[in-house]
Amino acid sequence: MTAPAGTPSAALLLLVAAGGLFAASGLAGLALPRRSRWGARIATGAISIGSLLGLAGGFLALGGDAGGELALPSPLPGLRAALGAGPLAGFFTLPVFLVGGLGALFGAGHGTPHGGRRLRLCYGLLLAALTFIPLARDGITFLVAWEVMALTNFFLIATEESDAAVRRAGWIYLLYSHVTILALFALFLLERLLTGDFAFAPIAADAPAGLRTAVFVLALVAFGIKAGAMPLHSWLPAAHASAPSHVSALMSGVVIKVGIYGLVTTLGLVEAPPLAWGVTLLALGSLSALFGVVFALGQHDLKRLLAYHSIENIGIILLGLGLAMVGRSLGRPDWTMLGIAGCLLHVWNHALFKSLLFFGAGAVVHATGSREIDLAGGLARRMPATAAFFLLGSVAICGLPPLNGFVSELLVFLGLVGAASAPATAWAALPAPVLAATGGLALACFVKVYGIVFLGTPRSAAASAAREATPLELAPMAVLAFACVVVGAAPGFVAPAIESAAAAWTGERLPRLAEVAPLGSISIAALALVAAGALAVAAIAPLCRRARRRQPALPTWDCGYAASSPRLQYTASSFAELITSQFAWALRPHVHAPRITELFARPTSFHSQVDDTVLDRLLLPAARAALRATASLRALPQGQLQRYILYILAVLVPLLVWALVGGGGE
Amino acid sequence: MSAGWLVHLVALALVPPLLLGVIQKTKAVFAGRRGSSVWQPYRDLLKLAQKEVALSATTTWLFWVAPAVAVVTAVAAGLLVPLASSPAPAAFPGDFVLFAYLLALGRFATAAAALDTGSSFEGMGAAREVGFAWLGEPALFFAFLALARLSGSLSLDGMLRAMEGGAWLDRTAPFVLTAAGLFVVLLAECSRIPVDDPATHLELTMIHEVMVLDHSGPLLALVEYAAAVKLFVLGALLLQVLAPASQVAGLAGLGLFLAGLVGIAIGIGVLESTMARLRLLHVPTLLIAAVLSCGFAFLLLSRPTP
């Protein structure tokens, strides 16, 4: 049911209006003087309205009101530029509006640091770019929106650019995003070669295999870097850690999903994809999931830890996509449906709980003044609401019932284990145990984060003086938490959206989601679990309340140790030491253990740090080697004029001889 | 309330403490003592239920909610596992994932509660618990894969009850390997001897016991009961892999099933009496062995049949 190409549909107009509002939101701030509060208010207002418009447009687009294109001025007649809203576009823009709008509220409440005007401008432009990328119907608009996203993302990362680490993170991000741009150059040109046009046209099955593989590899590199899949992920942790919290929430929750959008649409274009593609995606997904969480375990910077978890969740999304591609190659529509449904639902779920966690982290960092979780502790008593929301986010991200993370992981599991029933496809089930192990490790990681940051006794003065987040900061968290519970308890609500997006993916006939996945049972199980839990808690609540009243100041029994101090508690590295030592071969932790040499040991310190292995052991040494190589090349000319003329002669004489005698292939 | 729900709830409510009692009785007999009676755990639970709760000042609401969550998740997991003749009441395709993740939710709550007290002992217990438990997950899932491969069904109920007795004979190796893997997972989950020593009082060596050090009164009762239910549930799972005796219907089948569970409890007791606790750093190797054995079982089964 696509309207004729000429008339843009209502959904498209709403989405474009939202994008326009976002782009303009920051401009007002530029005109007003730096200190005036009005710039911030206008920006937040514009983004909120834009988000509401966008949400309406997104739901309309999802509801099948697709079709209709809005032509744009194209640089040259040969290159057509247009915007169009389809179900997939609707699906991937909804998180942008939800998280973007809430992020603006959180930012306003948070009182953003200096550079507010530039921050607001880039935040608005980033949201606009994120809205227009899924709407782009051709290569040119896609690339322009992609570059605007990359640029504004860079400025947002480098907000506190006086700090050298932030500059380094920004520069590494910029380099990686330029690689994606160049890869996209080649990708869209190959697509134009195969399909005759820059627009996203399906690539025929009989196209030359070499070019189709090239399309796959380029799409994997370009969108894999943007999504942060392992081994292309090295820019992500530092970038997300150095950006302001509400921006990190947007980047982690939504911006990396653009990479997934690109991968999904490009792979959707290819007809009858070879099996090898699905297997590669499954392998990459497993790698990203497992090692994403393993690296997260080694971190003790709160936002870096959450960034690594984004890599883990991207791994899960890639597993879903890989399963879908295997299903398409082997002609199993039920696996395809399960895979793509798991992939798309996890995109939404991750956008919800990851933004919730980053907002929580933002409140914590704002309260304690540092991202170091070893300096926090006992914040639950001082910031009860933030603690509760962070706990809910943690349970959701570990994929534990009754919340939304569990639903999408269940879909992926169903597909993977389903593959085990037939002997020929048993290998497709191998990622299931890896995903289970990832779940176990994620549990370990989030028990560590929640336990050390929110529970126990405060480890620093700042932590003990922490104050609860402002209502404007808590509201977004509440909305996201509510969304997580709703999707977890009633996945049936989102099933139609997923089905329409899945149908629009490759146009193949796919079974309905309810046929392949037990959505009803999941809802019942979730509700029953919550009800039983509430019942049990209600039973023992009076006992505990009485205990609290009778002995309010009972200290924790610590075997009668006289001078117990908060530093006795477990820290991040000690908590995860068991697992990081098992994965030491991959993490390569830098451990500065004290060596006691004198008789009377002086005060020493222990410090362990896990840096990004791919970046520090592979890429940086390679870069340094390249620099040394060019340095030797640079020494060649040594500034002597005669030597320069000799170079010219050295080139000229052989060429002349070749020209006069050889002759250029008469 | 159909018959299935009734049987399950009653079994889950009453039987678990009995298994603990049987284990302790076996260990006592092995040590040449008379030991406490088999029904002693029931008396302990009742005693604890009447006691007063002591809550430390540093703990938050999570501390006393966690035991409730542990019990609920254990019981819910129990409802997913069939008990010999009576099918699992809450079965649905994909419930094995819910089963594993319910146990994980219980573990999350207990470990978080341990950290809530702010003492280094509980922190150590929580770190070890989650440090080893993640290895149990892949073993469990390899086992599920093997069972799914055998039965072709995606629900625990289907997996365990679909196999007729004969299946054991022509494919003994995968069964033995899966059962061995599941047994190790059971020992790890319920903190029995080779992985953890429930009866020790030296905090430095404990894993599970030290996490619940600060729970008192009814909270401790709930925790003990949850541990018992987990033992019962995993025991039931293991039993139906070892001896798929679902042909005997009705009460006789249930009786046979309970006898089997008591047999497993005795086995655990014998194992605990004859074996010392593994060094802490060797526990992961044991669990990796479990993963490999279940994995190997699955590989054996997924060979293309000639």
Place this chain on the structure above:
Amino acid sequence: MTSLLASLVAALLLVNLVALGTSRIGTVVRAVALQGVLLGILAIAAQGDLTWRVLALAFASITLKGWLIPVILFRALRQVEIKREVEPSLGLLPSLLLGALATVLAVVAGSRLPLAETRLAPLLIPASLATVAAGFIQLTTRRKAISQVLGYLVLENGIFVFGLLLVEAMPFLVEAGVLLDLFVGIFVLSIIIHHINREFASLDTRRMSLLKE
């Protein structure tokens, strides 16, 4: 007429070698001046009919290369008070031998290349290539800035010789333009030499290697 032509070309080649062989810059300037004059006469000799255009062209190149440029160079020489090209990077004898070798190669190349007609080309093309080679040798082996300018001049003369073959293709205006550019180039170079001397207190280009990575 061809015997005059042949002798002029031989003289030209000889002057090349003289310019390469001597270390006194004064001599090199005079040699280059002589080369300019020879070129002028060669221009007249090469053309059959003596139109006013050819005469004017020859006269212009003689006055320019024979008199005006040497005057500028001598004035620059006086300000710099150096007389001798001290230890060029490649010794005088080797550069002389190299010049001779280049001339031989030029002649060999000239004979093997396809030529239009037999009268002018077999003489002028080898001469031109040889002079160009001599110019390059002078440029790349000498140290003093003035010697490099002289090398450039020899190079230009070589190209001018080749230009004689195509007199009718080159309109007068263009020919004059080439000469004018040459003159202005030398003029600017001499100004730069003056500034080099004032700044570096010597014309040795080895000292001028500040700019490198």
Place this chain on the structure above:
Amino acid sequence: MTLVPVLLPLAMAVVVFLTPSKLWRPRLLAATAAAHFAATVAIVAGEAPAGAGAWLRLDAPGRLLLGVVSLLFLACAVYSVGYLRYRVERENRRFCACMLAALGSMSLVAYAQHLGLLWVGIEATTLATAPLIYFNRTARSIEATWKYLVISSVGIALALLGSFFVGYAALLGGGEASMLFGDLLASAPSLSKPWLRAGFTLLLVGYGAKLGLAPMHTWKPDAYGEAPGVVGAILAGGLTSCAFFALLRLTQITAAAGEGVYARRLLVVMGLVSMAVAGALMLGQRDLKRMLAYSSVEQMGLLAMASGLGPTATFATLFHLVNNAFGKGVMFFAVGNLHRAFGGKTTVEVHGGLRRLPLSGTLFFLGLFAVTGSPPFGPFVSELLILQSAFGAGRWIVGGLFLAFLLLAFAGMGATTLAALQGRPPRSARRSVYRERFTTCAPAIVLLGLVLLFGLHLPVPIRTLIEDAAAALAVGP
């Protein structure tokens, strides 16, 4: 009237040289530039074939070259007015005169239809720009000027020899020997092949020295590094365009004579080598102007490689040439401003540029993205088309290397630019007298606006101008 663009600047150069007042010279310079631009627009827009006789005629490529040179020079002239106000301690008599002489000679090149005349024009540009490089009167600028002059003169002498070779090839081919482009094109098939190939090689090396293709690029970092920003803009935008058009005409003649394969293979190899050398030498570069010089070497390599991809890529090559001219203009103006504000041009003195000069800093940053071919700027579209013709012709290796060198260039330039723009400005910079004025920032903003406009929607008149030039130049296999 038609030769106004050539004669007006030369005449005004003399007038400006003689005007005594130091204040009026820049204004006269700007006025002449404006007049020149007006004349150019009139001529380019008008259909009348401009020119006198067969040697000086403005054909389609000439129109495009004149348009680009004129607009760029206008921007440079306006910038010079503001720039010279900050350099009152320097005598600007020779500066303004040589600027106008450069404009005159560049216009001459646009008009030249004769190989010899083309050579005279380009040699004149070299001589006119030499004193401009020497404007700062430091030991380093003398050395830069000396190297620039000697290498360029030697290069162009080789080009003259090459022109004579081509003339001689025509002579050998029977018929009267003429060095007019029209005649050469007409008698192309009958040209003697070895002489033509040797001629093309000499011309490629000769004009390649003017372009700064490797290995003849050694003078470029020194010359651009020591010259004032505005001179760098003229060198990088104007002179290189003139030399490149000369090279394009020669390629056309060689292709018409059946030696297209030889010429194109040479161009592609030399282009890729230049991009590789430039990319390698840019890594770890700390001097902003030398970085821009290497970027210019890389862009010239890109253009040479693109022109070697055959007739399909001609439009893209010319479009990229226009983008590069204006893009480089923006970068050099911004670097000039940074140099004045920070009193230095290496990343040691220059850091915190965005804070000290918000406007110039942003222009420099956006210029980086424009020059390295990021959407939505013009070079992105032209590089996309160049890559498309490379992939279309199935030349995967060339396309792959092309993308790799673009990344290398971005890595080199990005590191230096960010080091200069981010962080906190040193105290000495905050106290320096330089303030951002209209004249020093407006030209950069206009040029960047143009480059952005070309990226978003190439206006029709400019597109037809480029298409006509491409049609005139693209001949043969």
